Amino acid sequence: QRPSMQPLDDIEAKWEVCSPQTVPWFTAVGYYFGRRLHQELGVPIGLLNCTYGGTRIEPWVPLSGYAKVPELAELHGKIAAKQPDSYAYQAAASTYLEKLNDWIQQSRHRLDQHEPIAEPAAFPELLKPYTDRQDPTALYNGMMRPFIPFTIRGSIWYQGESNMTEANTYVDMTRALILGWREKWERADLPYYYVQIAPFKYGDEGPQVLAEFWEAQGDIEKRIENTGMVVVNDIGDTQDIHPKNKQEVGTRLADMALHRLYGYSEITDTGPRYQSVSVDGSRLLVKFDHVAGGLQARDGKPLTWFELAGVDQSWTRARVEIIASDTLAITADGLDRPTAVRFAWHKLAEPNLMNSSGLPAAPFRAGEASEIDLQSLNDAEATTGAK
Numbered sequence: 273q274r275p276s277m278q279p280l281d282d283i284e285a286k287w288e289v290c291s292p293q294t295v296p297w298f299t300a301v302g303y304y305f306g307r308r309l310h311q312e313l314g315v316p317i318g319l320l321n322c323t324y325g326g327t328r329i330e331p332w333v334p335l336s337g338y339a340k341v342p343e344l345a346e347l348h349g350k351i352a353a354k355q356p357d358s359y360a361y362q363a364a365a366s367t368y369l370e371k372l373n374d375w376i377q378q379s380r381h382r383l384d385q386h387e388p389i390a391e392p393a394a395f396p397e398l399l400k401p402y403t404d405r406q407d408p409t410a411l412y413n414g415m416m417r418p419f420i421p422f423t424i425r426g427s428i429w430y431q432g433e434s435n436m437t438e439a440n441t442y443v444d445m446t447r448a449l450i451l452g453w454r455e456k457w458e459r460a461d462l463p464y465y466y467v468q469i470a471p472f473k474y475g476d477e478g479p480q481v482l483a484e485f486w487e488a489q490g491d492i493e494k495r496i497e498n499t500g501m502v503v504v505n506d507i508g509d510t511q512d513i514h515p516k517n518k519q520e521v522g523t524r525l526a527d528m529a530l531h532r533l534y535g536y537s538e539i540t541d542t543g544p545r546y547q548s549v550s551v552d553g554s555r556l557l558v559k560f561d562h563v564a565g566g567l568q569a570r571d572g573k574p575l576t577w578f579e580l581a582g583v584d585q586s587w588t589r590a591r592v593e594i595i596a597s598d599t600l601a602i603t604a605d606g607l608d609r610p611t612a613v614r615f616a617w618h619k620l621a622e623p624n625l626m627n628s629s630g631l632p633a634a635p636f637r638a639g640e641a642s643e644i645d646l647q648s649l650n651d652a653e654a655t656t657g658a659k
Contacts, residue, residue, distance in 0.1 A: 273324045273405070273415070274414040274415055275331065275402070275403060275404060275405045275407065275410035275411055275413075275414050276410060276413040276414030277354070277401040277402045277403070277407075277409075277410070277413065278413060279334075279412075279413045279417040280413060280414055280417055280418050281417070281418060282418050283414075283415065283418035283419070285418075287318075290303070290306075298319075298321060299321050299323055300518035300519075300522070301428070301430055301467075301518050301521050301522045301525070302319050302321055302428070302522065303319075303518075303522065304518060304519045304521070304522025304523055304526070305319075305428055305522040305523075305525045305526045305529075306319045306522075306526075307522070307526075308522065308523050308526035308527070308530075309526050309529060309530065312526075312530055312534075312536070313530075313534065320419055320422065320424065322411075322415045322416050322419070324405055324411055324415070326433075326434060327405055327406060327411060327431070327434060328406050328434045328435055329431060329432075329434075329435055329442070329445045329446065329449060330406070330407070330408040330409075330445065331405060331406055331407055331408060331409065331410040331411035331412065332411050332412050332416070332431075332449060333408065333409060333412060333445065333448045333449045333452055334409060334412045334413075334417075334452035334453070334455070334456055335348070335351055335352065335355075335409050335452075336452050336455055336456070337448035337449055337450075337451050337452020337453070337455070338351060338408070338409075338448050338452070339352075340447075340448060340451040340452065340455075341444050341447050341448045341451070343441075343444045344444055344445070344448055347408065351408050351409060353398055354398065354399075354400075354401065354402065360398065361398065361399065364396050364398045364399055365399055368393065368395070368396055368399065371392075371393040372392060372393065375390070375392045375393065378390070406434075412452070416453075417456075420456050420457060421457070421458075423457075424457060424459075424462070425463070425533070426462060426463035426464070426465065426529060426533065427453065427462065427463065427464050427465070428465050428466065428467075428525050429464060429465070429466040429467070430466065430467040430469075430521070431466075431469075432468075432469040432485065432489065433469055433472070433513060435485075436469070436474070436481065436482055436485050437477065437481055437485070438485075439481075439484040439485040439487065439488040440488075442485065442488045442489070443488050443491050443492055443495060446492050446496070447495075447496055450462070450464050450496055450499065461497075461498050462498070463498050463499070463500075463529070463532065463533060464496070464498065464499045464500075465499070465500045465501075465502065465525050465528050465529060466489070466492065466499070466500075466501055466502070467501070467502045467504055467521060467525070468486055468489045468490065468501050468502065468503050468504065468505075468634065469482075469485070469486075469489070469504075470504050470505065470507075470508030470509070470513075470515050471505055471508045471510050471619060471620055471621055471622055472508070472509075472510055472512075472513050472619060473510050473511065473619065473620065474619055479618045479619050479620070480617055480618065480619075481619070482618075482619035483614075483616070483617040483618060483619065483621070483635055483637075486616075486634070486635045487635065487636070487637070489501060490545075490634055490635070490636070500528045500532065500541065500542065501542070501634070502521065502524040502525055502528060502542075503542075503543050503631070503632045503633070503634045504520070504521055504524075504632075505616060505621060505622055505623060505632055505635070506570065506622065506623075506624075506626070506632040507520050507521070508622065510619075510620050510622070524541075524631070527539050527540070527541050528541040528542070540562075540564045540627065540629035540631060542562045542631060543562060543626060543627055543629075543631030543632045543633050543634065544560040544561070544562055544563050544567060544625065544626070544627050544631075544632075544633040544634070545560060545561055545562050545633070545634055545636075546558065546560060546615070546633075546634070546636035546638060547559045547560055547561045547598075548638075549613060549638045549639055551610070551611075552601070554603060554607065554608045554609070554610065555601050555602060555603040555610065556580065556601075556602045556603075556610050556613050556639065557595075557599055557600070557601055557602075558599065558600045558602060558613060558638070559598055559599050560598050560599070560600075560633070561598065562627065563597055563598045563627045563628070564627040564628040564629040564631075565597070565627070565628030565629075566594075566597035566598070566627070566628050567594050567597065567598065567599075567600065567625065567626075567627060568594075568625075568626055568627065568628060569624045569625065569626075570624040570625075570626050570630070570632075571624050573624065574591070574592065575592040575594075575600070575623070575624060575625050576623050576624050576625075577615055577616045577617075577618070577621045577622075577623040577625075578590040578592050578600075578602055578613065578614075578615050579604075579613070579614050579615075579617065580602060580603070580604040580607055580610045580612070580613055581610065581611060581612040581613075581614075581639070582607050582608075582609050582610055582611055583609055583611060587614070588604045588605075588606075588607060589604065590602045590603060590604045590613070591603050591604065591605075610639075611639050611640040612637065612638065612639030612640060613637070613638055613639050614635075614636070614637035614638075615633065615635055615636050615637070616633075616634075616635035616636075617635060617637060621635065623635075
């Protein structure tokens with residue numbers, strides 16, 4: 273766990289055989305991921321563990337990754353300017369040294385005159401190196417760069433809590449991360465399988481803030497090739513930001529790799545994903561893909577955490593009926609003209625919609641008014657579960 277301003281070539285690390293003595297100190301998600309692959313493929317699985325708890329995405333991105341995303345041009349410029357070989361750094365350092373030289377001469381003159389000397393010019397912020405684990409590029413430089421050029425088959429990623437309030441930039445940051453890694457490892461198709469973070473109570477932010485971040489995470493697999501998202505809203509713990517069930521998380525990531533990389537077509541690698549919505553009188557028909565054998569309720573009870581909105585732009589709890597293997601009919605009392613639907617749109621949402629393989633559905637919002645900041649259910653209702 274070593275941040276660095278400059279890309280490093282070596283790291284204090286060693287290969288260890290997986291055993292009861294070594295596994296307690298390893299990433300649990302990584303262990304269960306590797307174990308599942310080993311059991312299915314029957315070959316040794318090597319795992320490189322680059323993790324640092326509580327970190328943001330920015331420190332894991334190579335400098336060249338920032339350069340590949342136009343939306344991050346300003347941030348890339350700030351990071352690049354801190355490189356000692358950059359024009360900006362050289363210019364700032366030269367200017368500062370000139371000021372210091374002037375200060376030294378003036379100070380010597382005042383000292384000769386038995387006068388107090390002034391303070392020197394403040395050290396420019398631009399010239400201060402990154403040293404914190406949260407600084408851009410710091411953990412890529414110190415913890416990932418030394419592993420190049422090890423050949424790797426793919427990557428798995430479980431992060432996001434520290435960027436949870438930044439849904440509007442997370443996809444761009446992830447693109448920079450992936451494109452940077454793919455360039456450095458010279459693998460344009462390097463797989464990137466990631467976990468949509470679990471429901472959690474967090475603080476006093478609006479209950480929809482986490483849902484908007486989930487939406488951003490869902491956009492990653494739509495907008496960046498060879499990526500896939502594992503949903504875990506059925507195995508989280510709203511009171512614990514580190515849910516204990518790491519075995520299922522690792523297994524789901526492994527199943528995605530087995531299905532997509534190793535040709536195990538019989539393995540279902542994802543839960544239901546929203547596909548389309550249409551108006552049918554007083555109800556909305558929502559269609560899903562990745563339903564396997566069909567949509568189901570995990571507990572056999574009515575489907576939860578669905579809400580509808582009408583022309584008055586307010587949300588109300590909805591009733592849901594499974595009318596086909598891939599389609600739901602959604603209605604709400606007193607709502608004759610529904611215009612939008614949303615599902616699991618709350619930080620405490622633990623919905624029960626799944627496919628026949630037992631994999632949960634991802635949160636979504638859709639419809640004419642779905643992107644308007646509409647009135648939410650009150651917290652008391654939402655905390656107990658919108659149904």
